[in-house]
Amino acid sequence: MTTAILTIGTRGSPLALAQTHEVRRLLAAALGAPEEALPIEIIRTTGDMIQDRPLAESGGKGLFTRELDIALAEGRIDLAVHSSKDLPTHLPPEIAIAGFLPREDVRDAWIGRGGASLADLPQGAVVGTASLRRGAQVKRLRPDVSVTLLRGNVETRLHKVESGEVDGTLLALAGLKRLGLADKATAILPLEDFLPAAGQGAIAITKRAGDARTRDALAPILDAATGAALAAERAFLTVLDGSCRTPIAAHARVDGDAMEFHGLALRADGSEIYEARRRGAAIDAARLGDDAANEILLRLPHGVAGLS
């Protein structure tokens, strides 16, 4: 029997498992160890149990991470794999972000019933999404369509389009690719029309704060450029969003030592949009995101809460 080097914790959804197997494959190669030396522990989170309400109404932050944080703190796992998008801005003090894998495509994909594009939908068509950000951007492009709550994992949502429950939905292209479902995308939405969520397309790894053994093991598989992009996007989110109740989008592009940041906050019905852009050095990532968010805050007479 192989002895365990490090135990990896994850949620049990097909996407979470695909991401975890990617981390395990890379880590095993970096350590020169067989994959069996990195056992996977599946942990059910509160977010996995809520299927019928918008997550923003269900207690907000940490729904997909709390149980993994506890498993880390108790030493049942040594690292946890997350979609960065689902990782709250504030983690418990005993938990640290070790870093991020090289980022997948950040863009959203449109899935239209019968191959219809978003622009081609008939008036009054129904778009399903649980994301306030996606809903608001859909309304901005197509004020005449209605947006309805659509939860469930990626496969469930695709099925709801195929069965005609909704006329279309939006999913992260990264998630579709990781599940081998990229061919389900009717269109890939350009960043100029449709900005992704902070962290979209990036796999984050958390660990116990101060655990140097896990930190050293992970170092070779982590990507600094993705880390810089995430520092900017998460700083933007930290200033603007406490609650998940406001549609917020953010994207940082890193090119060598340089970074371009674009962030926005919207009214849920798409009727108002507040944007900020920054260019700067990648080492100033957090300041660029923070600055952009504060520029937007100055233009919001009633704060971010006034947008929801």
Ligand SMILES: NCc1[nH]cc(CCC(=O)O)c1CC(=O)O
């Ligand atoms: N909130 C669910 C979630 N978390 C991460 C992804 C996709 C993968 C990613 O963004 O890295 C998804 C599904 C989706 O939004 O389509």
